[in-house]
Amino acid sequence: MxxxxxxxxxxxxxxxxxxxxxxxxxxxxxxxxxxxxxxKPLRRLAVTEQFNLDNRRRLILVRRDNVEHLIMTGGPVDVVIETGIGPPVHAAPEGEAAAPHRVDPKLA
The missing domain is CATH 1.20.5 (Single alpha-helices involved in coiled-coils or other helix-helix interfaces)
Known part of the structure; x- marks a missing residue:
């Protein structure tokens, strides 16, 4: 036993x-x-977003070291559409409302 x-x-x-x-x-x-x-080592590579264009092709936004690259896959050839996309810039800090855009009446 x-x-x-x-x-x-x-x-x-x-x-x-x-x-x-x-x-x-x-x-x-x-x-x-x-x-x-x-x-654990820091992760340097991530898929930020992906979008299906049709049944075959897909747009993928890949982030590497805080720089994003837009890639289209699934066609006869995979294509890098845009490289060096920086991180998104926020319009206003959190908690603050964005000021409305005013038009000067003299210029209008």
């Missing part, structure tokens, strides 16, 4: 260790320290 319990315990530990290793491998980390709770 103790023999079978030891086998089950060994298999459980191997399964948990394999799950941690697979998570680290699929997550993009490759160091032994990252598998066992080390600091």
């Amino acid at each position: 103790v023999y079978y319990l030891a086998i089950v315990l060994f298999l459980a530990v191997a399964l948990i260790g394999g799950a941690y290793a697979a998570r680290a491998y699929l997550g993009g980390t490759s160091s032994f320290q990252a598998v066992f709770g080390g600091p």
Whole structure:
């Protein structure tokens, strides 16, 4: 009975260790320290938005190091439409309403 319990315990530990290793491998980390709770590297790449143009083509906005790139995929060739798009500029700080635009009556 103790023999079978030891086998089950060994298999459980191997399964948990394999799950941690697979998570680290699929997550993009490759160091032994990252598998066992080390600091994770900062993410530099992210898909910000995507939009389906039709059944095949898709526009993808990719952010890399706070610079965005607009890419069209799915056609005969993938195309980079625009590069070097900066972060969006907000019109007014949070909590403040934007001032309405006034037209000078003398200029109108």
